Amino acid sequence: MTVDLYLHNGLIVTEESVAKGGLVVDQGKVVEIVSTNAKVVANQIIDLNGKVLLPGLVDGHVHFHAPGRDYWEGYITGSQAAAAGGVTTIIDMPLNGIPPTIDALKLQEKRDRIAHEPVVDYAHWAGLIPNNLSDLVGLHANGVVGFKCFMSGAATEEFTNVKDDTMYAGLLQARQLGSLVGVHAENFELIDSFEKKLHTEGRIDRLAWLESRPPVTELEAVHRALFWAKETGGKMHIVHTSIRSGIDMVTHAKNEGVNVTVETCPHFLTFTDQDFLIVGPELKCDPPLRSRETVEALWESLLAGEIDTVGSDHAPCTVAEKEEGLENIWKAWSGITGIQATLPVLLTEGVHKRGLKLNRLVKLIAGNPARIFGLYPRKGALLPGSDADFVIVDINQEWKMEKEEILSKNKHSPYVGFPFKGKVEQTYVRGQMVFDRGSITAEPGYGRLVLRNN
Numbered sequence: 369m370t371v372d373l374y375l376h377n378g379l380i381v382t383e384e385s386v387a388k389g390g391l392v393v394d395q396g397k398v399v400e401i402v403s404t405n406a407k408v409v410a411n412q413i414i415d416l417n418g419k420v421l422l423p424g425l426v427d428g429h430v431h432f433h434a435p436g437r438d439y440w441e442g443y444i445t446g447s448q449a450a451a452a453g454g455v456t457t458i459i460d461m462p463l464n465g466i467p468p469t470i471d472a473l474k475l476q477e478k479r480d481r482i483a484h485e486p487v488v489d490y491a492h493w494a495g496l497i498p499n500n501l502s503d504l505v506g507l508h509a510n511g512v513v514g515f516k517c518f519m520s521g522a523a524t525e526e527f528t529n530v531k532d533d534t535m536y537a538g539l540l541q542a543r544q545l546g547s548l549v550g551v552h553a554e555n556f557e558l559i560d561s562f563e564k565k566l567h568t569e570g571r572i573d574r575l576a577w578l579e580s581r582p583p584v585t586e587l588e589a590v591h592r593a594l595f596w597a598k599e600t601g602g603k604m605h606i607v608h609t610s611i612r613s614g615i616d617m618v619t620h621a622k623n624e625g626v627n628v629t630v631e632t633c634p635h636f637l638t639f640t641d642q643d644f645l646i647v648g649p650e651l652k653c654d655p656p657l658r659s660r661e662t663v664e665a666l667w668e669s670l671l672a673g674e675i676d677t678v679g680s681d682h683a684p685c686t687v688a689e690k691e692e693g694l695e696n697i698w699k700a701w702s703g704i705t706g707i708q709a710t711l712p713v714l715l716t717e718g719v720h721k722r723g724l725k726l727n728r729l730v731k732l733i734a735g736n737p738a739r740i741f742g743l744y745p746r747k748g749a750l751l752p753g754s755d756a757d758f759v760i761v762d763i764n765q766e767w768k769m770e771k772e773e774i775l776s777k778n779k780h781s782p783y784v785g786f787p788f789k790g791k792v793e794q795t796y797v798r799g800q801m802v803f804d805r806g807s808i809t810a811e812p813g814y815g816r817l818v819l820r821n822n
Contacts, residue, residue: 371399373799374408378416378760381726382423382750383735391421393756396798400752416760420726423734424456424488424757424795425711426748428513428741429607429631429679431703432458435481436466438777441684443485444812445777446707449682450488451803451810452775453708454759454792457738457747457818458488459513462495463527464683470495470527472506479817486815487802488795489757491743496538496549497528504538508545511819513741514605515542519589520554520654529556532596539602547820548603548740553589553614554581554655572696574645578656583611586655590614594621594628603627605740608681610636610655612665619674629676629740632666634713635704637678639663639782649693649700650782653681667722670732677737678714682707687780705781708774712783715763715790742820756799765791773806 376390380401392399392408402408432446450458462469469475469492478492494507496515504515515538518529530538535549542549562580571579590606594617597604609615609632618630635653640660644651651657669675683703693700711733718724738748745751750758769783795803802810 370409370411372410373412373414373756374410375414375416375421376406376408377404378419378421380421380750381730383727383731386726391750391758393799396756396800398750398752398754398756401750419793420761420763422454422726422759422761423730423748423750424759424797425454425733426457426459426737426741426743427455427680427682427707427710428459428677428737429461429633429681430458430707431461431464431681431683433464435478437464439686440464441682441777443482443490445775446682447486447488447490447815448808449707449775451795451797451808452773452792454711454761454795455707456488456757456759456795456797457491457743459491459493459741462493462516463522464524466526468495468524468527469493470497470500471503472510475507475510475512483817484813487808487810487812488797488815489747489755489818490815491741491818491820493550495527496530496534498530498534501534501537501541504541504545508547513743513820514548514550516550516552518552519593520552520556520559532592535593536596536600539596539600539604543600543602548605550605550607551593552608553586553593553606555585555589558585558588572698574648574697577652577697578641578644581654581656583613583658586611587613587617590617594618594626597621597628598624598626601627604629606630607679608633608636608655610658610666611662612669615666615669615674629736631677631679632670632675633679633681634706634710635782637663637666637670637717638713647782649690649697650780651704652693652697652700652702653704654702667718670718671722671724673728675732677740678710678732679737680707680710684776684778686778690780705774705776705778706783707776709769709781709783709786711759711761711792712788712790715761716788719763720789743818744821747818756796758796759792760794761790762793763790765789767791775808
C-alpha cells in the first residue's frame, strides 16, 4: 500500500507517549504512528530531523468578529494567524459579529459569509442571552459546541449579559441537549459600582482598570456559577480564569461531582499587573492581569492538572482603538491579540522554565478541548482515523516575535519582542501543509466547518 505522506525521524508526542518515530497519513487522516525504523511507501516522505510533532491545537476561545466587524479580525487573517501558531481548529465566539450568533438563522448567515475564507478548520459557539432560550434547540441541531454567556457586562450592545434565571434555564436545557454552557465569570453589579465610583473620582489611569475588577469580582461569580451547575446538573465550562482561588473552587466542585471544566489563557500565565501598568492598553483585558504571585499560583494549578484547557481568547482590535487608551484607560478596547503565542508561551514558560511535560501540554491544547467541545477523536488526537492535524516544532529555537510576523489583520500584540524558546515551523490540517516557516501555504477556504458530535 502506498500512502500520501510519511513524516519520519521525529519526536512524536501524544497524550500517552513521547517517542522517536514517524507519522503515516493518507487521504487527510492519520493511519498510524510508527517506530523509528519502520518502512513506509509514500508519495511524499519528509525527514523531521528530530523535530517535535504534536497534534494541532484546538483553540476553544477565539473572537474573529465576523460578520460585521471584520476590520478587527476576519476569518482569512484570523485563521492565518492561527495556522502560524500551530492552531488547526478554532472555535469562534458568538458575540462580536453583527448580528451575533444567537439563533439558527444568524448562525447560518455567519457560516455562509465566511465559508470561503479560513485556512484552518473551525467550529462555532452560540450565544446564551436573555430571551433566546427557545433558540437553543435549533442552534444545537446545527452543531454548535455550546452556549456562551456573560455574567459581567458583555463587550457589545448586541450581546447582553445574563442574570441567574437565564443561566439556570440555559444549564437545564444544555443538559437535555447534551451540550454545555460557557461562562464569563465576573460579577456585573460589583464591577459596575466600582467603575462608577472611579469615574466620579475622575480616575483615568491604568491602575483604575485593575481596581475596577479586583479578584473578588471574579471569585464570587465563579462561586455562583458553580452553584447553578451543581443544582441543575448541567455541564459548564468557565473561560479565561485568572486566579488560583477560582481554579481551587472548580477543583472542589469537580470532587463533589459537578460537571465543570475550566480554562485559562496564555496572557494570564505570562504577564502581570505590573506589566500592564508599564505597557498599558496593549495588555488591557478582562478579567485583568493579576499579581506575579497569582501568575505563579496559576502555573502550580496547571502543573497539578487542575486546569483543563488553555485558550488564547484572541480578541483583536485596531491599533487606534488601543492607542485611544494611552491617556484614558477606559477608552481602550479590552482584548489581546495572541493566537500565535499560545504554543510558544506554553513551551517557553511551561516546558522549558517549569517542567511542563509534553504529554500534559498536548492534553491542554488538543485532547481536552476536543473532548470538551464534542470534536474528539476527529480533532485533538493522532489516532488512526483522526484528521491529520499536526504541528512541527523546533522546541529549542530561541526567538522574539517581530511585528512583521503577526498575521492578524492589525499588526500589534503584547507579545512583540517577547523572548520565546520553541517555535512553530509547519502546520498541517487534514494532511495538507497550511503554514511553512512564516508563509501561509493554503488558499482561503481550505478550512472546513466542524460540527459537535451528538
